[in-house]
Amino acid sequence: MPRMREDEFYSVLQAVDDGVQTVHISGQPGVGKSTFLEDLEDELSEWYRTRVLYVREGNTPTTLSQDLLIEARDAVGTLSALINRATGVSVGIGPVSGGVSTDDRARHLRKLASLSESVNEYKRLIFFVDDVHKLDEPEVTRDFLRELSSTLGENVHLITAGRLTFEDADYTVHLETFSREETANYLQEEYPNVDDETIDGVYENLEGHPYYLGLLREAAGDDSTFELPTEDTRDFIERAYLDSMSAEEEEFIRKTAGLAELDEAICSAVLDDVSSTQARRILDSLSTKAVVQELxxxxxxxxxxxKVHDLFQEFLYEQLDNPEQLHRAAFQYYAGRLYDEVEGSEAPMLEGFVYGLLGNAHLEEIYDGDPEVEQFREEVDRLEFEPHERLQLMFGYAPYAPTPGDQSATLLALELDDYTEWIRGLEPEDDGEELKFEFVGVLFDLMRATVRPNSDVDFEESSVEIYESTLQRVEDFDFVAFFDEDEQDAAQIIPDMLRLCVHVSAHRDLEEGERDGEHLAAAYDVLEKYGLNRVAIEGVIDNCRELAEEYEAGEQAEEMIEGQMEEFFGQFDQDDATRNTLIRMQSDLYSEMMELANSAFTAMISESDRLLEFIHECGDSLEQADNPFFVAAWYSFAAHVYRMFAPNADSTRELEEAAQHYAEVRMEYEEDLDNPIYEIEEFEVYDMDFPDLMNEIASSDGDRQLTE
Known part of the structure; x- marks a missing residue:
């Protein structure tokens, strides 16, 4: 520890020992706040549990409160954390918002307050938070620090550092640049024989700035003679500091200057001639340098x-010969990571956006803002994905692609057009493969036609024209033959299901004044073939509309999701964002949505008779259908959902009995059929395969408080 900071250093140690709960260290950039904080943590970790957090540009009070909660759970231990998660004890801190629940920051702080109460006095916990000035505007940050300080239990301390002052802390330290005497002490620690003339020259040129003094001392190595130019002294020192590195280290740190964070994976991805092992070794070596900090x-x-010190990173970035190349390589790395995440995912939009948004930051550097749709697609071309891989990437990336005016629908429509064209351009080896390509092509025709109305591009082929050509293809090809022989009886329904999808979608996509009812009538005709008449269908639709108007859970869910997404996208108001925080936010958002869905189902099933009434009203409507299969299937589905969320409820058994009753009615109906498509003996009243996502919702701990 440099001698000129000993007074401040030991005063903070004494303050903590005396029970002072909040300490704030302030000072200008490069004055030594981070080093001071690290030295404190190193000393205090001998006697206290300590956790260090770094705030990066784009972080917010909400993300920091979430990170503090995670660190507290880790520090306190598994048992206490589980109890905290399970009970969700509230101590009433923070405002309560309307709708779904309290706002996220207040909720994190309430849990943090509850958890911090379990910290005992014999092993107190200290949070060290660096660069708090990056959270928000100064007054907003100070308000949050006050709120955070009042949240912590008596055996939890908070030591923060940043450029802003915070006089409300229990103890404050303001670090200044070094005086002439402190500069001499600093240099003489390393070079005892340095003369007064040299010290005077260093102090006059650097004005006692610790950052540049540190670079100078490291750059000089064993040489105690400092040859400082009369102009551009600070640039000279930064260049001299680079010269003191090995050639390998210098090239590495120069070429990665545009990256917010450095690890072996992204560094080896953006540097063609550096392997992951080499990157790890160089990073290990650089971690001993004054300008590189491990996070x-x-x-x-x-x-x-x-991370590289902000001031030094700015200097390095200005020296980059080809920043576009670096940002393009970084985008390609994050796009590849996104593909790995969304491949085979049931919820690609939920699982892909961390790497999508990190990639966006680099795209926006390349194009000095949002790229146009075609520019974005050209960047994806460089990834050289196979067509099916590219489309999977786009399903996960399109909603977050940084296109002007939110043209994600246009982007997806163009990609679907290209993919469908590629399928139809494949050369089949036989009639069976030709039928397979055509069947898949029809499915993608439906998808690309559905996306078109949300796009602001005038396509050569409209959605209506695609629907018309799709209907013609359904007539021209025997899609039943696409299935194995033992499946073809059941597959007789497939062409009609395709026709039904086309007619419903086409009716929906037509403007109000253009609808003549032709497609809607055709859709009803298809359903009539299977014993589901118009009266039954319209009855179910009316029941659904009535329930939607009464129940506001959808609006509550929308408010929560919008709030979470706004918070998430807020991380990218700045180019620099910490990946760990974003990963935590993605995990938190995914959990929030699972919990909200769980709460919505549980609230509807357990807390209200309205849903049960709705189910029976729809059942009454479906009972009017000629074919009893539909009412049996409806009650079976309802019983399965109830069993997942309220297994012991009387209403669950009531629905199971209704499903069994109508299954028996269907059996009698089948006796008059020569070749039923579906035999009710295969009908599963007590077991049904749901998508993994539905099972995940059911197993989620939904503790959201919804209005009835």
């Missing part, structure tokens, strides 16, 4: 993560 480990790869 911990990445939550997605487990690799150590580093």
């Amino acid at each position: 911990g480990r990445s939550e997605d790869t487990g690799d150590r993560v580093f």
Whole structure:
């Protein structure tokens, strides 16, 4: 510890020992706040549990409160954390918002307050938070620090550092640049024989700035003679500091200057001639330098993560010969990671946006803002994905692609057009493969036609024209033959299901004044073939509309999702964002949505008779259908949902009995059929396969409070 900071250093140690709960360290950039904080943590970790957090540009009070909660759970231990998660004890901190629940920051702080109460006095916990000035505007940040300070239990301390002052902390330290005497002490620690003339020259040129003094001392190595130019002294020192590195280190740190964080995975991805092993070795070596700081480990790869000092990174970035090349390589890395996440996913939009948004930051650097749709597609061309891989990427990326005016629908429509054209351009080896290509092509025709109305592009082929050509293809090809022989009886329904989808979609996409009822009538005709008449259908539709008007859970869910997404996208108001925080936010958003869905189902099933009334009203409507299969299937589905969320409820058994009753009615109906498509003996009243996502919702801990 440099001698000129000993008074401040030991005063903070004494304050903590005396029970002072909040300490704030302020000072200008490069004055040594981070080093001071690290030295404090190193000393205090001998006697206290300590956790260090770094705030990056784009982080918010909400993300920091979430990170503090995660660190507190880790520090306190598994048992206390589980109890905290299970009970969700509230101590009433923070405002309550209308709708779904309290706002996220207040909820995190309430849980943090509850958890911090379990910290005992024999092993107190200290949070060290660096660069708090990056959270928000100064007054907003101060308000949050006050709120956070009042949240913590008596055995939890908070030591923060940043450029802004915070006089409400229990103890404050303001670090200044070094005086002439402190500059001399600093240099003489390393070079005891340095003369007064040299010290005077260093102090006059650098004005006692610790950052540049540190670079100068490291750059000089064993040489105690400092040859400072009369102009551009600070640039000279930064260049001299680079010269003190090995050629490998210098090239590495120069070429990665545009990256917010450094780890072996992204560094080896953006540097063609550097392997992951080499990157790890160079980062280990650089971590001993004054300008490189270790942030911990990445939550997605487990690799150590580093950052370069802000001032030095600015200097390096200005020296980059081809920043576009660096940003393009970084975008390609994150796009590849996104593809790995969304491949085979049931919810690609929920699981893909961390890497999508990180990639966007680099795209926006390349194009000095949002790229046009075609520019974005050209960047994706460079990834050289196979067509099916590219489309999977776009399903996960399109909603977050940084196109002007939110043209994600246009982007997806163009990609679907290209993919469908590629399918139809394949050369089949036989009639069976030709039928397969055509069947898949029809499915994608439906998809691309559905996306078109949300796009602002005038396509050569309109959605209506696609629907018309799709109907013709259904007539021209025997899609039943696409299935195995033992499946073809059941597959007789497939062409009609395709026709039904086309007619319903076409009716929906037509403007109000253009609807003549032709497609709607055709859809009803298809359903009539299977014993589902118009009266039954319209009865179910009316029941659904009535329930939707009464029940506001959809609006509550929309408010929560919009709030979460706004918070998430808020991370990208700045180009720099910490990946770990974003990964935590993605996980939190996914959990929030699962919990909300769980709460919605549970509230509807357990807390209101209205849903049961709705189910029976729809059942009454479906009972008017000629074919009893539909009412049996409806009650079976309802019983399955109830069994997942309220297994012991009387209403669950009531629905199971109704499903069984109508299954028996269907059996009698089948006796008059020569070749039924579906035999009710295959009908599963007590077991049904739901998508994994539905099972995940059912197993989620939905503790949201919804209005009835």
